[in-house]
Amino acid sequence: MKVLLVSPVFHGYWHAIAAALAAHGHVVTTHRYDGGDAGRRLRNAVAHRVPVARPRAARLTTQSAIAALEAVRPDAVLVVKGDVLGSAWWDALTRSRARTALWLYDELERMNHAPAVLRAVETVYSYSPRDVEALRRAGVPARFLPDGYDSLTDFRVRPSGAITFVGARYAAREQSLAMLAARGIPVAAYGREWSRYPWDVIRTGRLRSAGVPSHRDLSRAEYYGVMAGSLATLNVHGDGHDGLSMRTFEASGVGALQLIDRTDAAEFYEPGRELLVFHSDAELVDHIQRARRDPVWATGIRTAGRRRTMARHTLVHRMGEVQEAWL
Template sequence: MSPKSASAMPSPRIFLIYKGRGINSWHEDIQSGFRQLGCEVKASSLRSNHLIERISQVRTKTRLLENDAVCRRIAASLREFGPDLILVLNFPGLPEQAHSMFREATDGRTPIVGWLCDRFDRFPPALRPLFDGVYNFDTAASDLLMDIYQGTSCKLRILPLAANPDKYRYAPIHARSRIAALAFAGNCTPSRNEIFERYRKIGGGLETFGPHSTSWLRPWRNRRLSSDALSRIYKKYLVSLNVLQEGNTVHGLNLRAFEIPCAGGLGTYPDVPQLAECFIPGEEILVYHSLEELKSLVEEMIADPEKAQAISEAGHRRVMNEHTFAHRAVTIISDWLPKHSVGMLSALK
């Protein structure tokens, strides 16, 4: 039974506002999650994509939500689409002018909600605490958000990131058939490369893939990786390394934490406060407190591929049962459009 027939309600209409396409395309994953539930979705980028918007950006030295020309375009789309919910990605608040335009373009009662997926440690001066709700993926920012929204009716909630199974497709490749090594696939930033070198200095073997991986003997490894390429690496190597990106994640889990097991790989993660809320350490994911411990865990998995297989399978089940973007969409709809949420969660199973 489809979500629409189960609820006997019109499909909820979700309007998504995002900064623009970067290395991560999680705005596409969120759209996919809502559409899987039968929602109608329209997405609009805040990047200046018309001449008048670019002129406004240069003339007023404003961009994104502060550029009135961009906000007028979005307001026109809101007026035409008539959403039940507006979801704004990666902003802790709204400029007053943008908020006023969006309210005026809808019925005035349409919830405007934010969802943060990057580290947030200061409130930009151009923004105001005007969201009806804010989802945040990392508890490190919780106190600051509570201070900012104190005295308002805004609903604050922790909402972890997730995986898109359509992008990180599962394949049942047994651990015995994988390359018995540790691999990292992603953007090899300076802080990450420093960690990689420290790991190698203690005798740990590590293969790296992605931009700035500094593999001069294998230059093809330095290219930007598609989700398909990432999935293949996660399944090809016995263990996939995950490290925190400096300035991005503190207490929470990044996208890779969910994408590795989604594809069927065996993931690792540093011990952070929110980890046990999403995975069972040692049973669904490998958790390390030091690089020395990480090295020991990798050696243990190489020596015992059956245990590695059991952990990777358990991690995959956990993601598919609780941590897809469709699950996050169910949470958001239940919070803001509860009459539309009937039957949605069961439709995912």
């Protein structure tokens, strides 16, 4: 099939999704609706910060997506997130008669999708079981589609004795890292919200340091290497997320020793054998201390988690589920 992927730039996942679709034999064209030249990127950044600039930015973003749709004339369209696209886009998508799907990798409450738009899409996929149920009750054709691991990206392992964290700076994550650091356990956080680089501080507004060793954003290949090479990598969701993050599948996928705060990870991995679940600071520290004492045990968990991921939880698997609805 000729597939148009309409996606945000976010951490290059557009490339991973396109490659996963291509692995199933589809011819994929990607339109990155918040990417493009320096002028477009600046416009989008300003709109994010300045509300009065948003209507014009949304209009131009929508027009650009429609132009891509008309140029490609696809058999199927997969929109990722897409909440900045205006009603004209969704109307054009309906008129195109292409098979359609929308994949939401974040909770609905963090996005701005009108119910009428969601009902117009052939299938809405969400990583949030709670949102899937809510959408179905509202008459939206919704399916659960978990996040996954980009198994098609090569990476170089970056050995480290630290406990690493890669991702946004939420309070629960900051508290866990600070707790470990206070106990003398080496930690390292990666991402623009942790970074003390002047431009990152300006653009995120994070004037206060988290008080732990921190680094700038990394590419996915780079942070895959960081997770794989660290003593263990931390995956803290806190109370604000229903679905399991990309990091859940990426950490185990790259062969990292994953420390996760979600018991529902057991739906995908066997706790204690393929990853380590913690419910308290004391349990988290116990896991880390055992990994230090018993590297053979830790290696066994890494190996089993990677094996499970490669067998069932890659983005190629996830795009296989999407294409099943189209074929």
